[in-house]
Amino acid sequence: MPAYTPSTPDGLAGQLASTITALPAAHPVRVGLDAPRCADLNNILARVTDRLERSGRQVALVRAEDFYRDASVRLEYGRTDVESFYSGWLDSAALAREVLTPAVSEHPQYLPSLRNPGNNRSTRAVPVPLAANGVVLITGELLLGAGLAFDLSVYFSVSRQARRRLTAPDWAWTLPAWDRYEIEVDPAACAALVVRFDDPARPAVASSTRG
Numbered sequence: 087m088p089a090y091t092p093s094t095p096d097g098l099a100g101q102l103a104s105t106i107t108a109l110p111a112a113h114p115v116r117v118g119l120d121a122p123r124c125a126d127l128n129n130i131l132a133r134v135t136d137r138l139e140r141s142g143r144q145v146a147l148v149r150a151e152d153f154y155r156d157a158s159v160r161l162e163y164g165r166t167d168v169e170s171f172y173s174g175w176l177d178s179a180a181l182a183r184e185v186l187t188p189a190v191s192e193h194p195q196y197l198p199s200l201r202n203p204g205n206n207r208s209t210r211a212v213p214v215p216l217a218a219n220g221v222v223l224i225t226g227e228l229l230l231g232a233g234l235a236f237d238l239s240v241y242f243s244v245s246r247q248a249r250r251r252l253t254a255p256d257w258a259w260t261l262p263a264w265d266r267y268e269i270e271v272d273p274a275a276c277a278a279l280v281v282r283f284d285d286p287a288r289p290a291v292a293s294s295t296r297g
Contacts, residue, residue: 091290092288092289093289093291094287095130095286095287099137101291102240103134106238107138109238113190113218115222116190116224117222117224118224118238118240119224119225119229119240120228120230120240120242121225121227121241122244124254125242125252127225127242134223143220143221144216145220145221145223146216147225148185148198148222148224150176150181150225152199152201152203152209153181154177154201155174156201156206168262171263172267176226176228177200178232181224181234182235184197185197185224186235187235188213194217195213196213196222228271230271231270238279239277239278240280240281246264246268249264279291280292
């Protein structure tokens, strides 16, 4: 069990920005931010983005849910099928093809989104150029352990009890998938940084043993 250091939203944002800035910048940095749906990362993302942009870095925000599979595949077994959510909603190949790989190509770029998960329509987004020192922040659920090429992975850990307390009723059916994810994948061991996030106002940070 890693030792956690108490922090604050500002302190966490500063630590994340400093960690990202310290990474070798031979190409844009791809950061995976893995968190359950009940963990609202908007405040932290805004703070990290502000710090990075003030240091001269271009920041791209990508939501993994904008790379979900077509509804005909994703919802084949119903809208609340836990197995499908666990292993079949995210189109990992598309996320790699459209974001992670082109971000480090000779002419860095990324596709902001592929499909609107609400209406299942193509967003008709076009690739956006990335500066050589750019940062791509990719947020989503169940991102680790799928072989995605992140240069830095951050896991926002919300305890089982807190997930049950904080998850909206419409999404409570996904909770067993998260229980399984913590056992089978052990995202806290996969991530380079682990943030205890039961209370976003009082985060705590620990470094994992893996990158």
